[in-house]
Amino acid sequence: MVGNQERSTRALRAPSKYSARWLAAALCAGLLAAPGVATAAWEWNFQPAATPIAQQITHLHELIFWICVVIFVGVFGTMFYTLIKHRKSVGHQAVQFHENTTVEIVWTVIPFLILLFMAWPATKVVLAMHDTSAPDMTIKVTGYQWKWGYDYVQEGFGYYSTLSTSFDQIQNRAPKDEHYLLEVDNPLVVPVDAKVRVLVTAADVIHSWWVPAFGVKQDAIPGFVRDTWFKADKVGIYRGQCAELCGKEHGFMPVVVEVKSKEDYAKWLAEQKKKVAAAADDPNKVWDLKDLLARGRQVFDGNCAACHQPNGTGNAAIGAPPLVGDKVVLGPRQHQIDVVLNGQTNGVVATGGAGGKMPSWKQLSDVEIASVISYTRNTWGNKAAEDIVQPSEVKAGRK
Amino acid sequence: MSSITQPVGGHGHGHDEHAHHPTGIMRWVTTTNHKDIGTLYLWFSFTMFIVGGIMALTIRAELFEPGMQILAPERFNQMTTLHGLIMIFGALMPGAVGFANWMIPMQIGAPDMAFARMNNWSFWLLPPAAILLVLSLFVPGGAAETGWTLYPPLSIQSGMGMDLTIFAIHIMGASSIMGSINIITTILNLRAPGMTLMKMPVFCWAWLITAYLLIAVMPVLAGAVTMLLTDRHFGTSFFNAAGGGDPVLFQHVFWFFGHPEVYIIILPAFGIISEVIPAFSRKPVFGYASMVYALSAIAILSFLVWAHHMFTTGLPAAGILFYMYATMLIAVPTGVKVFNWLATMWKGSISLEAPMMFALGFLFLFTTGGFTGLILAIQPVDVQFQDTYYVVAHFHYVMVAGTLFAFFAGIYYWLPKWSGKMYNETVAQWHFWLSFIFFNVTFFPMHFLGLAGMPRRVPDYAQQFTDWNQVATIGAFGFGLSQLVFLYAVVSAIRSGKPAPAKPWDGATSLEWTLPSPAPYHSFETPPVVK
Numbered sequence: 033m034v035g036n037q038e039r040s041t042r043a044l045r046a047p048s049k050y051s052a053r054w055l056a057a058a059l060c061a062g063l064l065a066a067p068g069v070a071t072a073a074w075e076w077n078f079q080p081a082a083t084p085i086a087q088q089i090t091h092l093h094e095l096i097f098w099i100c101v102v103i104f105v106g107v108f109g110t111m112f113y114t115l116i117k118h119r120k121s122v123g124h125q126a127v128q129f130h131e132n133t134t135v136e137i138v139w140t141v142i143p144f145l146i147l148l149f150m151a152w153p154a155t156k157v158v159l160a161m162h163d164t165s166a167p168d169m170t171i172k173v174t175g176y177q178w179k180w181g182y183d184y185v186q187e188g189f190g191y192y193s194t195l196s197t198s199f200d201q202i203q204n205r206a207p208k209d210e211h212y213l214l215e216v217d218n219p220l221v222v223p224v225d226a227k228v229r230v231l232v233t234a235a236d237v238i239h240s241w242w243v244p245a246f247g248v249k250q251d252a253i254p255g256f257v258r259d260t261w262f263k264a265d266k267v268g269i270y271r272g273q274c275a276e277l278c279g280k281e282h283g284f285m286p287v288v289v290e291v292k293s294k295e296d297y298a299k300w301l302a303e304q305k306k307k308v309a310a311a312a313d314d315p316n317k318v319w320d321l322k323d324l325l326a327r328g329r330q331v332f333d334g335n336c337a338a339c340h341q342p343n344g345t346g347n348a349a350i351g352a353p354p355l356v357g358d359k360v361v362l363g364p365r366q367h368q369i370d371v372v373l374n375g376q377t378n379g380v381v382a383t384g385g386a387g388g389k390m391p392s393w394k395q396l397s398d399v400e401i402a403s404v405i406s407y408t409r410n411t412w413g414n415k416a417a418e419d420i421v422q423p424s425e426v427k428a429g430r431k
Numbered sequence: 432m433s434s435i436t437q438p439v440g441g442h443g444h445g446h447d448e449h450a451h452h453p454t455g456i457m458r459w460v461t462t463t464n465h466k467d468i469g470t471l472y473l474w475f476s477f478t479m480f481i482v483g484g485i486m487a488l489t490i491r492a493e494l495f496e497p498g499m500q501i502l503a504p505e506r507f508n509q510m511t512t513l514h515g516l517i518m519i520f521g522a523l524m525p526g527a528v529g530f531a532n533w534m535i536p537m538q539i540g541a542p543d544m545a546f547a548r549m550n551n552w553s554f555w556l557l558p559p560a561a562i563l564l565v566l567s568l569f570v571p572g573g574a575a576e577t578g579w580t581l582y583p584p585l586s587i588q589s590g591m592g593m594d595l596t597i598f599a600i601h602i603m604g605a606s607s608i609m610g611s612i613n614i615i616t617t618i619l620n621l622r623a624p625g626m627t628l629m630k631m632p633v634f635c636w637a638w639l640i641t642a643y644l645l646i647a648v649m650p651v652l653a654g655a656v657t658m659l660l661t662d663r664h665f666g667t668s669f670f671n672a673a674g675g676g677d678p679v680l681f682q683h684v685f686w687f688f689g690h691p692e693v694y695i696i697i698l699p700a701f702g703i704i705s706e707v708i709p710a711f712s713r714k715p716v717f718g719y720a721s722m723v724y725a726l727s728a729i730a731i732l733s734f735l736v737w738a739h740h741m742f743t744t745g746l747p748a749a750g751i752l753f754y755m756y757a758t759m760l761i762a763v764p765t766g767v768k769v770f771n772w773l774a775t776m777w778k779g780s781i782s783l784e785a786p787m788m789f790a791l792g793f794l795f796l797f798t799t800g801g802f803t804g805l806i807l808a809i810q811p812v813d814v815q816f817q818d819t820y821y822v823v824a825h826f827h828y829v830m831v832a833g834t835l836f837a838f839f840a841g842i843y844y845w846l847p848k849w850s851g852k853m854y855n856e857t858v859a860q861w862h863f864w865l866s867f868i869f870f871n872v873t874f875f876p877m878h879f880l881g882l883a884g885m886p887r888r889v890p891d892y893a894q895q896f897t898d899w900n901q902v903a904t905i906g907a908f909g910f911g912l913s914q915l916v917f918l919y920a921v922v923s924a925i926r927s928g929k930p931a932p933a934k935p936w937d938g939a940t941s942l943e944w945t946l947p948s949p950a951p952y953h954s955f956e957t958p959p960v961v962k
C-alpha cells in the first residue's frame with residue numbers, strides 16, 4: 033500500500049486537508065441524483081504528492097486558493113448585501129455619487145500588496161523546480177506517436193513504454209480493469225530518494241510528459257531537449273498521461289513510473305542489463321513462426337493497430353489501408369521490410385479515403401520488425417507465400 | 432416591470448425610409464445600414480453558436496462514459512478544434528461586432544458607421560469563412576485535429592482540412608480588421624457635437640480599445656498561419672527543427688495574438704455590463720475615468736503575458752518569473768472594474784429585470800473565472816493544471832459566463848430599441864436561471880477533473896474521472912436546451928411582443944434612448960447636441 037496511487041486506496045484514506053472540500057460537498061449533495069454515479073469515486077483534488085516539489089505546489093495552491101476564497105466572500109457578500117438592501121422594490125432611493133478618489137486608490141493598492149504576498153512563495157517554488165543540478169541519475173524521455181521511449185543514459189539501455197489496455201476494453205467489448213488507460217507494458221523504473229534528471233524530447237510532434245504526483249510536466253519538443261527533475265520520496269506506482277494534444281491516440285499514451293527501493297532497483301537494473309546483453313545476439317538467431325507470431329501480435333497492437341486497426345482493416349479517414357489481403361503484405365518480403373522500415377507516403381489510397389503517411393519504424397528493433405511483418409503475413413486470413421521474415425533480413429535491410 | 436409598460440412613443444415608425452432599397456434577400460446582401468448589418472452579425476453569431484454548441488454536445492456525449500462510443504478519436508479531435516474555432520471566430524467575435532454596429536452610432540449620435548460599404552463587406556466575408564470551416568469536416572482526412580491552437584508539427588501532419596482552416600482564418604482576420612477600422616473611424620470622427628471622448632458611454636470606449644487590439648494582433652495570427660501554410664506546402668522550415676526552425680516559435684507568435692484575443696472577447700462584454708448595471712441601479716457608473724484607464728491598462732498588459740500559455744514548454748526561470756508577475760498584475764485593473772461595478776450598485780435603487788440578472792450572473796461567474804485565472808498565473812501551480820480540465824473550466828467561466836452572459840444581458844437590454852417590442856420578462860427570467868444553473872453544473876465539476884488530473888482534448892479517460900464527466904455532460908445538454916428558451920424569448924418578442932416605449936428602462940441615460948423604438952433606419956440624421 034505504501035505510497036500507492038490506487039484509486040481505491042485513496043478513496044478509503046481518511047481525507048486530508050482538502051482545499052475545496054466544502055464547495056465539492058455542496059455540489060455533490062445537489063447532484064447525487066444523477067444516474068450511474070452511485071458507486072462514485074468523485075475524485076476532486078490533487079493526487080497525493082510523492083515528491084517535495086509536488087508537496088510545495090500543493091501548499092502553494094492551497095494558500096492562493098484560500099486567499100481567493102476570502103476575497104470572493106468579501107466581494108460577493110457586499111454584492112448580496114447591496115442587492116438586498118438597495119432594491120427599488122424595498123423603496124431604496126438611489127444616492128447619486130459616482131467617484132471617490134481615496135476609495136479608488138485603496139482598492140488598487142491593496143490588491144497589489146496581496147499579489148506581492150502571493151508572488152513571494154511562488155517565486156521560491158519556481159526557482160526550486162528549475163534546479164536540475166547535481167542529479168543522481170539521468171533519464172532521457174522521448175515522446176513518439178503514441179508511446180514513450182525511456183533511455184537510461186548512463187547505463188546504456190532503453191525501451192519503449194506503450195499502453196497495455198486492450199482494444200476490447202476501449203471498444204467496450206470487455207470490462208474495464210482498474211487502471212484502464214493508465215497502464216503500460218514497461219513502466220519507467222527509478223529508485224526512491226534519488227534525484228532523477230529527466231531530459232525530455234520528442235521524435236515527431238509535441239507531447240508532454242506529466243506525472244501529477246511528482247509535480248512534473250514538461251513538453252516534449254521535437255528537435256529540442258528540455259530538462260526537469262524529480263526526487264520521489266515514496267515507493268509506489270505513479271500514473272500520469274501525455275498532456276499535449278499529439279494526434280489521434282493522444283488520450284492513449286499514459287506515463288507510468290514505478291519507484292522501487294534502492295535494492296529492488298539495483299536488482300531490476302541488473303536484470304535489464306542481462307536482457308540487453310542477450311538481445312544483442314538476437315538478430316542472428318533464427319526464429320520460428322510461433323515465436324514470431326506471438327511477438328508480432330504485441331508489436332502490432334502496440335504500434336500499428338492505432339492506424340491499421342487491431343483486425344487489420346485499416347482506417348480510411350487517415351488514409352491507412354487495410355492490411356488484410358494487401359498486396360504489399362502478401363507480396364515479396366523485401367518490399368514490405370522497406371515500407372515498414374522507411375515509411376511510405378501516398379503510395380496507396382485507402383478505399384473510400386485518402387492517401388496517407390505511413391511513419392518510418394526504424395526505431396523498432398530488428399526482432400520487432402521481423403515479428404510484426406511475419407505477423408501481418410500470417411493472420412486475419414492472410415497467407416503470404418514468403419511467410420516468415422527473420423531479424424537478420426531486417427538488419428540487412430537497414431542502410 | 433412598471434417602468435417598461437408605459438405608453439408607446441415612437442413605435443410604428445417603421446422602415447419606410449428604406450423603401451428605395453432592394454427588398455427580400457437582396458436587402459440583406461446589399462445593405463450598408465449599420466442596423467441591418469448589426470442584425471446580420473447577431474443572427475450569424477447565434478447560428479454559429481448553435482453549430483459550435485452541437486459540436487460541444489457531441490464531445491460531451493462521447494465523454495459521458497469511459498470507452499469509445501460515438502466518435503473515432505480523430506473525429507473527436509476534429510470536433511474540439513472546430514468547436515473552439517467556431518465559438519471564438521464565429522460566435523463570440525461576430526456577436527460583439529453585432530453589438531458595435533447597432534449601438535456605437537446610436538450612442539455617439541451618428542447617422543451610421545463611417546464606412547458603410549466596407550461594413551457590408553466585413554460581414555459578408557464571414558459566411559464563406561464559416562462554410563470553409565464546416566466543409567473541412569467532409570474533405571479527405573477531415574478537419575484540422577490540432578485543437579484551435581493549431582500547434583505544429585501536428586498541424587503540419589494534418590490533411591487538407593488544415594488548409595481550409597488556414598484560409599478561413601485569413602478571411603475572418605480580414606473581416607475583423609475592416610470592422611475595426613470602421614469602428615475606430617466612426618468613434619473618432621462621427622461623435623455628435625459636445626460628445627467628448629471622456630463623455631462616451633463605456634461600451635464605446637471598450638470597443639475603441641478592442642478595435643485597436645484587433646488591428647494589432649489579427650495580422651500576427653495571419654502571419655503565423657501563413658508560415659504554417661508555407662511549411663506545409665512550400666518547403667519552408669519555420670517550425671521544423673530539422674530544417675533549422677523551432678516548433679515553439681509558433682506558440683510564441685500564436686499566443687502573442689492569442690492572449691490579446693481573450694481580451695478582444697471580454698472587453699466588449701465589459702462595455703455591455705457597464706451600461707446595464709448603472710441603468711438597473713439607477714445611478715451613473717462609478718469611477719468612469721478609472722473604468723477607462725482600467726480598460727486601457729488591461730489592453731496594454733495583454734501584450735506582455737502571452738507566455739503564460741506556455742509555462743510547461745521549458746522557459747528559463749527568468750522568463751517564467753517575468754510572465755508570472757505580469758500575468759498576476761492583470762488582476763489589479765480587472766479588480767478595479769469589478770469594484771467599480773459593485774460601487775455602482777451600492778446605494779442604488781436596484782431592480783432585477785433579465786438584463787440585470789445576466790449582468791449579475793456575469794459578475795459572479797466571470798469573477799470566479801478571474802480567480803482561477805490568478806491561480807493559473809502561478810507557474811508552479813499551472814504546471815499541474817496546464818492542458819487539464821481545470822483550464823477548460825477556467826476559460827469557459829470567462830468566455831461563456833463572461834462574454835456570452837454579457838451578450839444575453841445586452842440583447843434583453845437593447846432588444847426593445849432594436850425591434851420596438853418588449854420581450855416577455857418571465858420567459859427571460861427562466862432563460863437566465865436555467866442557463867445559470869446548467870452552466871455551473873457543466874463547468875464547475877471540470878475544476879475537480881483538472882485537479883484530479885484529467886488532461887483536456889482526450890476522447891476517453893480513466894475510470895476515476897467518470898462521475899464528474901457525467902455531471903458535466905448532463906449539465907451541457909441542459910445548457911444547450913436552455914438556449915431554445917432564449918430563441919423563443921427573442922422570436923416571440925419580435926413577432927408578438929408588446930410595443931416598447933422609447934425608453935423602457937427608467938435608469939438608462941445614454942443617447943440611444945432619446946430615439947424612438949424601434950430606432951429609425953438612419954439613427955441621427957441631425958446630430959444631437961450633448962451638453
Ligand SMILES: [Cu+2]
Nearest residue numbers: 239240274278
Ligand atoms: Cu503525446
